[in-house]
Amino acid sequence: MYPENIITKFQEQFSKEASLVVRAPGRINLIGEHTDYNDGFVLPAAIDKAIYFAISPREDENCYVYAYDLKSSDTFSISTIQKSDKSWANYLIGVVDELQKSEQKIKGFDLVFGGDIPLGAGVSSSAAVETGLAFALNQLYDLGLETMQMVKIGKAAENNFVGVNCGIMDQFASMFGKKDAVIRLDCRSLEYQHFPLSLPNHTVILCNSGVKHSLGDSEYNTRRLECEEGLSILSGIYPNVKSFRDLTLTMVEEAKTSLSENVYKRCVYVVGEIDRVIVACEALERNDLATFGKKMYETHDGLQHNYAVSCEELDFLVDETREDDAVVGSRMMGGGFGGCSINIVEKSKAEAFLNRIKKAYQAKYQKDLVTYAVALTNGTEII
Numbered sequence: 480m481y482p483e484n485i486i487t488k489f490q491e492q493f494s495k496e497a498s499l500v501v502r503a504p505g506r507i508n509l510i511g512e513h514t515d516y517n518d519g520f521v522l523p524a525a526i527d528k529a530i531y532f533a534i535s536p537r538e539d540e541n542c543y544v545y546a547y548d549l550k551s552s553d554t555f556s557i558s559t560i561q562k563s564d565k566s567w568a569n570y571l572i573g574v575v576d577e578l579q580k581s582e583q584k585i586k587g588f589d590l591v592f593g594g595d596i597p598l599g600a601g602v603s604s605s606a607a608v609e610t611g612l613a614f615a616l617n618q619l620y621d622l623g624l625e626t627m628q629m630v631k632i633g634k635a636a637e638n639n640f641v642g643v644n645c646g647i648m649d650q651f652a653s654m655f656g657k658k659d660a661v662i663r664l665d666c667r668s669l670e671y672q673h674f675p676l677s678l679p680n681h682t683v684i685l686c687n688s689g690v691k692h693s694l695g696d697s698e699y700n701t702r703r704l705e706c707e708e709g710l711s712i713l714s715g716i717y718p719n720v721k722s723f724r725d726l727t728l729t730m731v732e733e734a735k736t737s738l739s740e741n742v743y744k745r746c747v748y749v750v751g752e753i754d755r756v757i758v759a760c761e762a763l764e765r766n767d768l769a770t771f772g773k774k775m776y777e778t779h780d781g782l783q784h785n786y787a788v789s790c791e792e793l794d795f796l797v798d799e800t801r802e803d804d805a806v807v808g809s810r811m812m813g814g815g816f817g818g819c820s821i822n823i824v825e826k827s828k829a830e831a832f833l834n835r836i837k838k839a840y841q842a843k844y845q846k847d848l849v850t851y852a853v854a855l856t857n858g859t860e861i862i
């Protein structure tokens with residue numbers, strides 16, 4: 480059981496007690512997909528699946544790290560930063576690199592980490608590794624970093640070292656999560672607001688397609704480039720447009736002939752999604768789940784047809800819910816190309832829904848559908 484196994488492994492591995500144990504959660508996102516790097520809004524929350532870190536400082540510059548779930552170890556020095564051939568270690572080395580680039584004084588460390596966030600499932604295990612280490616080193620070496628600075632360090636590690644040009648949502652949610660609350664983040668101003676998600680009769684269920692996405696290998700970076708291209712053309716046409724926030728669908732329509740077909744579709748999706756999050760948040764505030772759910776389906780349709788980041792299995796999972804009155808809303812979640820769908824399901828009908836969708840998935844893909852009912856938790860913290 481986590482985190483006891485991580486703590487025990489640390490003792491075995493290093494013959495001493497860990498000086499600090501940190502929990503860094505994964506995240507869900509209710510709505511607002513691929514909007515974070517487009518100056519839009521997102522609505523994520525930290526969940527009860529996490530990566531745990533047992534860590535101690537060292538007097539020298541060496542880092543001895545052990546990935547519990549992969550049963551794999553690595554060693555590196557903070558004075559000679561270079562890529563490891565173990566891909567998991569690069570998330571850690573990237574954080575060390577970014578801390579040093581921002582002139583934070585650290586030394587080496589002994590670390591065992593691992594947890595129950597499913598890998599490649601779109602629930603941000605990588606962000607949790609980054610934020611968890613940034614948080615732990617901030618504590619160990621008394622760096623005095625603010626939470627948002629640690630978020631930015633985690634994101635920069637992913638962008639610059641791992642090479643995925645992700646936005647800020649995942650690291651933000653992993654750090655700023657709050658029990659039973661979702662967070663509306665304005666990714667342009669970085670202003671945010673927690674609000675309680677009170678769903679007395681509903682539950683949030685993730686259905687894991689089992690298709691492993693790997694954002695690094697995927698079209699994620701291409702989507703970013705397509706958005707940049709779209710914005711640059713549109714701001715040439717409309718001089719007041721500085722970001723996707725300044726655009727309306729009518730403006731995109733009117734400029735259609737200046738955009739390639741793909742870039743046009745990406746822009747339609749992004750502008751629509753920024754608006755959908757605003758409408759969906761208003762609906763949630765008045766407890767209008769029906770409207771919220773409708774917006775989730777619209778998001779899925781946009782991600783499937785215009786943004787082209789879904790996959791057959793995710794489309795199947797969402798389609799299976801469309802006629803089921805137990806399900807308020809469903810859509811693929813996260814970067815895409817695999818991973819989970821997120822579903823808001825009526826509690827009293829959840830069991831029947833799960834039985835049915837698992838059977839349907841098995842019949843269609845001869846695969847067990849793994850599902851998780853998630854609870855919303857605090858962000859990265861010492862335990």
Ligand code: GLA
Binds near residue numbers: 647649813
């Ligand atoms: C991944 C990225 C995030 C965000 C989502 C899509 O999870 O890490 O920054 O762009 O995809 O919303």
